[in-house]
Amino acid sequence: MEEVVIVGAGIAGLATAVALKKVGVRALILERSKELRATGAALGLFPNAWVALDKLGVSDKLAALYAPFERNGAQPRAVHRKVLLEVLAEELPPNSIRFSSKITSIETQVEQGSPICIVTLDDGSIIKSKVVIGCDGVHSIVARWLGLRPPVYSGRSAVRGLSVFPKGHGYDQSHGIHQFVDVGKRAGFITLNDKEVYWFFGATCPPKGLEKGADPEMIQREVIENLAKDFPSVFLDVVKHSDLSSLTWAPLMFRYPWNILFGKLARSNVTVAGDAMHPMTPDLGQGGCSALEDAVVLGRHLGDSISKHGKLVTQDIGFAMERYAKERRLRAATLITASYLSGWVQQDGSSRLMKFLRDVVFYKLLLARVVNSITEYDCGKLPSVSSLPSRESESSI
Template sequence: MRSNNFLDLGIRAGYAPLNDKELYWFVVFKSSPKDEEMIGKPELILKEVIDNFAKHCPQIFLEVVRHSDLSTVTWAPLMFRLPWALIFGQACKGNITVAGDAMHPMTPDLGQGGCAALEDAVVLGRNIGNSLRNGKILSGEVAGALERYVKERRWRAAGLITGSFLSGWVQQGGWLMKFFRDMIFYRFIFSRIVNVVRYDCGKLPSVLDSDTKVD
């Protein structure tokens, strides 16, 4: 069985095979506070998906949902941070900073959440590594290294947040949104918002790049 994705007004759904016996399926929709009642109640989640959220999806998807193992069914809100909150907000203080989802929670529409966290690690490691003196981190250098790390990551992470949100948003509309998505957004706008494929976060410094003396 191959992967399939389904779009309807206000929802995205799909499934993907994990191995010969297991499938991963999902439904994304705009929730309300009332929907939080489904947390921890897999039977209710399946009922709502089949009877409400995914009722217009193809029968094959509904069959996948019906045959789910209840112990694997979960419901969770997608976390999102406004891009300008990251650009203008505070992401470090003294010797403390954030990385990964703590810095840039985003919708999964670009599949870049984990990738962005790895980029954070490289940039953070590089800035701290460049502060080494004789193989040691000077306490007075750490705060400056973290500030440089945040400055370098702000706009990149904000672009990913924006691109991820818009990529999901254009998938959940009617025929007018479909036209905008297929003819305009992915052709002319998307690549200007975020560089997913050709982004280079730099290299980590080696021991030889520090001031350590090697005999």
């Protein structure tokens, strides 16, 4: 019997475990992969993510490694995914993550008057827990169990990669993102340090060859010789320098915002966070940032419950989860909508009207305001654990 089981050791799962540790609750993370998965190479973290990372106690470590750059009026930093995951994992007690543990189903039952979650793994073993938090990504089993409608395909896909220049890339590191837009296509790259560059390419087409298993050489060839062949040589040169093991090509999925507004985000002692709750297109770089927000908000509500009762009372966990779901609903739906519209204006359509909307209305008048308003979000403070009777709270949930 576990106290809290978190499904998935991605950004959401690890950050949630760190937030729970900070309010005196220990969680077991079940991860289907053999090790931390850093799919996507790198990501941009906006100010809202840094507020959350600060609450989790890891912002200084990361900020020391990556410089901020200017992006539509905000100051994000591009961060290696692997480093972000490792920094979060380092905060956890030993044996907090159990790798090669894929969950296949979840159910709940009542034992001695309290709801208990039963999680089944693909090797047939069963783990009982008082709480389950699904951080299992876009195709979340936990979200399905909650009754959330499956995510939908946006009609677009994105290739991401990390390029390495052993002798230095020579790009101006203070430049921020180098972006290239064409009809139905958008690409960009950003330096991570003086030798590594993160790049992405998005297009209105499905990923190719996934059914045969992703072949990185095919992905690289497809971008250089076909999809991005008309893009500036500076971008193609970056793609040529790719570390093949970092290349991925994924369909861009999102959940309809009304499914978040009206769907069940928590049921009994089970809830979801990160992409499991709110998969969104990456056009505003907010999926990972909002997963970090989720972690702090969930930790805050469970922590507040401990503060109120002096310990985490089993019957109160459901209320804490409802409060968390209520707080996240509108925020998540807004981010999904803003991201989708941003992608639509930037990439879809070749008409003059679309070009006018993109180049004049969106880039010049709207984008900075949208980015500022969504990235100024403050996810709140975690209650201080030193003021809590932590032993009692651990044993009583």
